[in-house]
Each structure stands twice: as C-alpha cells, then as structure tokens.
Amino acid sequence: MGITQRLLQLPISLQLVLVASAILLPYTLYHFFLHPLAGLPGPLSAKLGLPLFPFLHAYRRDYVWALAQQHARYGPIVRIAPNHVSFTSARAVEKIYAHGSAKYLKTDFYKSFQVYWGRPSLFSDVDPHSHADRRRAMASAYAMSYLVKLEECVEPCVDLLVEQFERMVGEAEKSKASIDMAKWMHFFAMDAVGELAFGRGFEFLEKGSDPNNFLLGVSNLSHWGSMAGFLTPLLSRPARVVLKWLSGEPGGEVVGVATRARIDARYKAEAAGLVDRQDMLTKIIRAKHPSTGRQYDANDSLRTAISVVGAGSDTTSVALSAFFGYLVRNGKVYEDLQREIDEAFERGDLSLPAKYSKGVQLELLQACIKETLRLHPPISMSLPRLVPHGGDVIDGRFFPANTNVSVSSFVLHRTKEAFGDDAAEWNPYRWIGLDEQTRREMERVNLSFGAGNRQCIGKNISLMEITKVLPTLLYRFRFDFVPRDRSQRRRVPRDSNGSEAEPATTPWRTNSTWFLDVEDLVLEVSQREV
Numbered sequence: 047m048g049i050t051q052r053l054l055q056l057p058i059s060l061q062l063v064l065v066a067s068a069i070l071l072p073y074t075l076y077h078f079f080l081h082p083l084a085g086l087p088g089p090l091s092a093k094l095g096l097p098l099f100p101f102l103h104a105y106r107r108d109y110v111w112a113l114a115q116q117h118a119r120y121g122p123i124v125r126i127a128p129n130h131v132s133f134t135s136a137r138a139v140e141k142i143y144a145h146g147s148a149k150y151l152k153t154d155f156y157k158s159f160q161v162y163w164g165r166p167s168l169f170s171d172v173d174p175h176s177h178a179d180r181r182r183a184m185a186s187a188y189a190m191s192y193l194v195k196l197e198e199c200v201e202p203c204v205d206l207l208v209e210q211f212e213r214m215v216g217e218a219e220k221s222k223a224s225i226d227m228a229k230w231m232h233f234f235a236m237d238a239v240g241e242l243a244f245g246r247g248f249e250f251l252e253k254g255s256d257p258n259n260f261l262l263g264v265s266n267l268s269h270w271g272s273m274a275g276f277l278t279p280l281l282s283r284p285a286r287v288v289l290k291w292l293s294g295e296p297g298g299e300v301v302g303v304a305t306r307a308r309i310d311a312r313y314k315a316e317a318a319g320l321v322d323r324q325d326m327l328t329k330i331i332r333a334k335h336p337s338t339g340r341q342y343d344a345n346d347s348l349r350t351a352i353s354v355v356g357a358g359s360d361t362t363s364v365a366l367s368a369f370f371g372y373l374v375r376n377g378k379v380y381e382d383l384q385r386e387i388d389e390a391f392e393r394g395d396l397s398l399p400a401k402y403s404k405g406v407q408l409e410l411l412q413a414c415i416k417e418t419l420r421l422h423p424p425i426s427m428s429l430p431r432l433v434p435h436g437g438d439v440i441d442g443r444f445f446p447a448n449t450n451v452s453v454s455s456f457v458l459h460r461t462k463e464a465f466g467d468d469a470a471e472w473n474p475y476r477w478i479g480l481d482e483q484t485r486r487e488m489e490r491v492n493l494s495f496g497a498g499n500r501q502c503i504g505k506n507i508s509l510m511e512i513t514k515v516l517p518t519l520l521y522r523f524r525f526d527f528v529p530r531d532r533s534q535r536r537r538v539p540r541d542s543n544g545s546e547a548e549p550a551t552t553p554w555r556t557n558s559t560w561f562l563d564v565e566d567l568v569l570e571v572s573q574r575e576v
C-alpha cells in the first residue's frame with residue numbers, strides 16, 4: 047500500500063492535524079531558524095511565529111508584569127512576538143522615540159482603535175502627514191495659554207467632589223467614611239474631561255454612581271484595545287466578535303451613545319451663534335484642516351472628543367488613585383506633604399479650590415506626582431513603533447525595516463540602570479534637589495507621557511487637574527488605609543509589583559490593560575480641622 051493510501055485510511059481528525067502540521071511546519075521553522083529576529087531570547091511562542099505571549103497576557107490583564115519577568119530572565123532585548131522586540135535601555139528610548147523625528151512611526155497596533163471607531167483619531171492615526179495636520183489643527187485646544195480657561199471648566203468638578211466627600215463623611219459613623227478612592231477619582235476625571243471635551247460633565251459626581259455602566263464600557267474598550275492591538279492584521283469580523291466577547295459587555299459603544307447628542311446640540315448652538323463657553327469642544331468644532339482650511343465635520347469632531355475621553359480620563363484617574371495608594375503607605379512623605387500644603391494655605395498661596403499656578407510651585411507635591419507617574423505609569427501597553435526604511439541599529443544590534451520595537455515605561459522605570467538601586471520603590475524625594483545634569487538624565491528615561499512626536503498632547507491639562515484636586519482634598523480631609531480582611535475585599539489584591547498581595551496590607555488591586563487600572567482602593571476618610 048502506498049503512503050498516500052495509508053494516510054487516507056487514518057481517522058479524519060488525524061488527517062487534519064497532519065495537513066495543518068505540513069502547512070505550519072515551514073512557517074514555524076522559518077520563524078525559529080531563519081527569521082531576522084531568530085536567535086533573540088524570548089518566549090517560545092514568539093520563536094514559533096505566534097503572537098501568543100502579548101495577547102495572552104493582555105487578555106489576563108497582567109501584561110506589564112509578564113513583560114517585566116521576561117526582561118528579568120533574558121535581559122534588555124526580548125523578542126516578545128514574531129516581529130516585535132521589547133527594549134529596556136535609555137539608548138533604545140532615544141532611538142525609538144527620538145524628539146523632532148518622525149522616522150519611527152506608530153505600528154498597526156494602534157489601528158485596532160481605528161477598526162473600532164471607523165476612522166483614525168489624533169491618537170490612533172499612524173500616517174505621519176495626516177497626524178501632523180490633526181496635531182496642528184488641535185494645538186490651540188491644548189495650548190498652555192488656553193489652560194486658564196480650561197481650569198475654570200474643571201473647577202466645578204473639584205467643588206462637587208469636595209461636597210460629596212463632606213456629605214459621605216457627615217453621614218458616616220464616627221465621621222469616618224470608607225470611600226473607594228479609585229471609583230471617585232474615576233468619577234472626577236471622567237466628569238472633568240466631559241466638561242472639557244463635551245461641554246458638560248457626565249454627572250457621575252452629582253449622582254455618585256454610574257447607572258449606565260459607562261465606565262465599565264470604557265474599561266472593556268481598554269481591555270479590547272490591548273488584546274486587539276496584537277492581532278490587528280487578523281482583525282476580521284469573526285475575530286472582532288470573539289474579542290468583544292472576551293472583553294465583556296458593555297463595550298466602548300456606550301461612549302458614542304452618551305456623547306453623540308452633546309455634539310449635535312453644540313453644533314446647533316454654534317450655528318445659532320449661542321456658544322460663549324471656552325472649552326475644548328469649542329476649539330474642536332472650530333478647528334480647520336491646516337491644508338484645506340475647511341472645518342472638520344461632526345463625525346470627525348465626535349471622534350476627536352471621544353479620543354480626549356479615551357486618552358484623558360482613565361490616565362488621570364489612575365494617576366490620582368495610585369497617588370493615594372502610595373501616600374497612605376508612606377507616613378513620612380504624607381507628613382511632609384501635609385506640612386507643605388498647610389503652610390501654603392496659611393501663607394495665602396493656596397485657596398480653595400487650589401489654583402494650578404500655585405500648586406505647581408509646591409516642590410514635594412510635584413515630586414509625589416512625578417514619582418507616582420514613574421512607578422505606576424497610567425498607560426500600561428508598550429508604545430510600539432516601526433523600524434524605518436533601510437533598518438537601524440538599536441542597542442548595538444541591527445534590526446531590519448518594519449520590525450516592531452518598543453520600550454515599556456513600566457519595565458524601564460523599574461530598572462536600576464534608569465533610576466538606581468531603589469527604582470522599585472516610591473520615593474518622591476529622588477526628584478528633589480537635583481543638579482541639572484542628573485535631572486536631565488532622569489527625564490531622558492521618563493516615559494510616563496511618552497516621548498517624541500507622539501508625546502502626550504494633554505500632559506498640561508492632566509497635570510492641571512491633578513495639581514488642583516490633590517492639595518484641595520489633602521487640605522480638607524485625612525486619608526487612612528485601614529487594613530481589611532479577605533472577606534471585605536472584592537478580590538484578592540494585586541500590588542503594583544504584580545504579585546498577589548496580602549489583602550490586609552494592600553490598599554488596591556491593579557490591572558494591566560491599555561491602562562494600569564487601580565481598583566478597590568477603599569480608604570478611611572475624615573474631615574480635618576482647618
């Protein structure tokens with residue numbers, strides 16, 4: 047009997063396995079032995095040609111910790127997917143995210159968001175020319191000179207947050223309220239961004255709740271985006287359905303539903319000449335395409351405003367929550383910071399709510415914010431870029447054109463090479479009293495807001511929000527972490543080093559999707575005598 051006949055006599059399932067192996071074998075052998083990245087260390091799946099490692103850990107919401115483990119095991123250069131290399135050195139940062147250079151472009155990873163919303167936004171646009179046009183058109187909405195106007199829009203949210211805390215403390219037994227700071231910081235950041243980008247907050251602070259599961263929708267979208275990014279070329283309709291199922295309901299479409307009506311109403315008011323409010327939405331609607339001079343249409347404005355919500359809400363809320371999570375565990379810093387804030391109020395430098403221009407002068411406060419963003423960078427995904435035409439040398443090794451390369455801020459910021467022996471610790475004093483040279487070296491490896499042409503355009507807005515709300519809350523209230531036993535926790539907490547933490551001593555749970563989310567940060571809040 048010939049070999050073909052013998053094979054045909056095998057059970058059909060075995061025949062299918064053999065056919066699949068015959069097709070896949072050359073593919074895996076190529077990736078293992080012949081691919082230009084073959085020989086680089088990394089997870090086996092990458093060597094076999096499968097993007098399983100990043101996808102699986104995005105799905106499990108533990109991407110940053112898994113990546114940190116790979117680097118601890120293999121060193122500063124790791125092949126994490128068939129065509130994706132992760133680095134952890136200052137030299138790689140300088141090459142990949144060089145300032146003033148558009149050589150290394152964003153990869154298809156970002157296109158997953160285009161697939162979701164139909165067209166690119168300022169954040170997800172991978173084309174350097176249309177991105178440059180968008181960035182120029184939107185520059186005035188983010189300009190430093192406009193910040194004072196935006197600060198006025200955010201102020202009612204700070205007042206409302208304080209009122210709600212006063213109410214909760216007033217109603218609590220012994221005037222000590224257990225408040226989930228992660229939830230309330232999320233409400234604050236989302237309402238603030240709503241005021242800026244949609245002309246009105248989303249009423250989370252007013253209601254103290256999220257009846258339409260809007261925040262869950264944003265969080266599920268962030269999970270979706272982190273998984274989908276690694277599969278972009280394969281994002282067929284069935285794959286999208288499966289990803290949607292994996293990331294859960296509701297999806298990001300709740301954002302579109304909640305925001306469309308606001309944009310339409312503002313367009314009508316704008317046409318009738320009834321808009322005198324100076325917020326980002328005014329700028330977004332009036333923005334003109336730099337080349338054609340034409341205004342963007344309502345769909346474009348909606349996408350731009352949604353991208354402000356996507357990029358500017360969870361990031362700020364994560365930063366605020368992480369700040370409290372670290373502060374309550376560091377008594378000495380808390381004491382010093384409280385003194386700095388109280389003295390500023392006594393001198394009359396700060397008033398309620400705190401002004402950005404004054405808060406920015408508080409040295410320790412600013413150091414605490416910087417340190418929080420260092421150790422807990424709110425964007426948890428690495429920011430992949432394409433090696434340009436002709437290939438390039440990174441970290442002493444040549445990489446061919448179109449290799450995906452990235453540096454994870456989370457992993458880089460925790461290396462001793464970047465931040466010294468105590469890199470894994472929250473130590474705000476590291477940012478104080480630096481000579482110019484050391485400060486520049488630390489900034490060189492500080493990727494919290496990204497770097498280069500695609501650096502965060504909303505950095506000043508978010509620092510304004512954070513600098514207003516923190517001294518205001520810390521002046522009015524005392525925050526303590528009261529150890530809780532396991533039965534009081536919704537889930538076993540994970541500390542920011544990724545390990546399952548002792549529930550009694552860890553104030554939060556963290557997750558790594560697009561954002562390094564903070565959850566379940568319940569603190570005991572009481573009013574201070576001021």
Ligand code: HEM
Pocket residue numbers: 168169170181353354357358359361362365419423424425429493494495496497499500501502503504505507508
């Ligand atoms: C603590 C708060 C924030 C952090 C840590 C943060 C971080 C970042 C990072 C790392 C990037 C670069 C992403 C990449 O290279 O792929 C980025 C981009 C961006 N951010 Fe932020 N962000 C924050 C707040 C905000 C706010 C409040 C806004 C809007 C009001 C905003 C709007 C944007 C936009 C539009 C981009 C895309 C810019 C471009 O590609 O030209 N961000 N952000």
